[in-house]
Every structure is written in C-alpha cells, then in structure tokens.
Amino acid sequence: MRVPNGDIIAFDVNKNETNPPVVYLSHDDGEGHGYILGSDFDTYFEQLLLVGACGSEDWQMMPFCPDAHSGIVSDCDNAKNYRRIIDLQI
Numbered sequence: 001m002r003v004p005n006g007d008i009i010a011f012d013v014n015k016n017e018t019n020p021p022v023v024y025l026s027h028d029d030g031e032g033h034g035y036i037l038g039s040d041f042d043t044y045f046e047q048l049l050l051v052g053a054c055g056s057e058d059w060q061m062m063p064f065c066p067d068a069h070s071g072i073v074s075d076c077d078n079a080k081n082y083r084r085i086i087d088l089q090i
Contacts, residue, residue: 003056009037016040021071024058032058038071050074052086 001009006027011020022044026033035058038044047064051074054060063078065071073079 001056003058005057007032007058009056011041012036024061026058030058032062032065035062035065035068036071037061037065043071047072047074051079052083054082 003009007030008025008027010023010025012023013020015021019040021036022038022041024032024035024037038047048054048061051064051072054064061072063082064073064076066073066076
C-alpha cells in the first residue's frame with residue numbers, strides 16, 4: 001500500500017510466504033523503517049481498527065508500536081488515550 005508521504009506498507013514474504021507479516025518501508029530511512037505493524041494482515045488490520053484507524057504514515061502508527069517487532073498494540077496507554085480523544089470529537 002502506498003503511503004501519502006512516499007513510503008510503503010508491505011508484506012514481508014521473506015519471513016513467511018503464506019501468511020507474511022506487515023511491515024513499514026520508509027523511502028528515506030525514516031524512524032519507522034522496517035517496523036513490523038502486524039504478525040499477519042488480519043492482526044495488522046484488526047489492531048489498526050482498534051486504535052481508531054490512526055493513519056498510514058509511520059509517525060501516526062509509531063505511538064502504538066512499543067518496539068520494532070511487536071506490531072500495533074491496541075491495549076497500550078497511547079491507544080487508550082487516542083480512542084478517548086476521538087470519542088470526544090464524534
């Protein structure tokens with residue numbers, strides 16, 4: 001998936017060809033380059049929705065990724081705070 005800033009969200013088929021993890025690839029070696037966003041597509045998509053569909057750029061997802069290998073985590077404090085903020089704006 002192309003990201004508006006020129007980056008890409010992709011499947012890492014080198015890790016698993018049948019059910020690959022979702023990774024963030026930065027065109028300019030940004031902070032989120034190489035981060036695993038989900039252990040597979042279903043996990044990535046579910047966690048992305050559970051954090052309120054925060055956006056596709058690395059700076060939008062990084063607060064919900066405790067480290068480069070854990071993926072998006074919907075029950076972290078940042079996710080809880082974000083959901084609280086967007087609920088107030090609806």
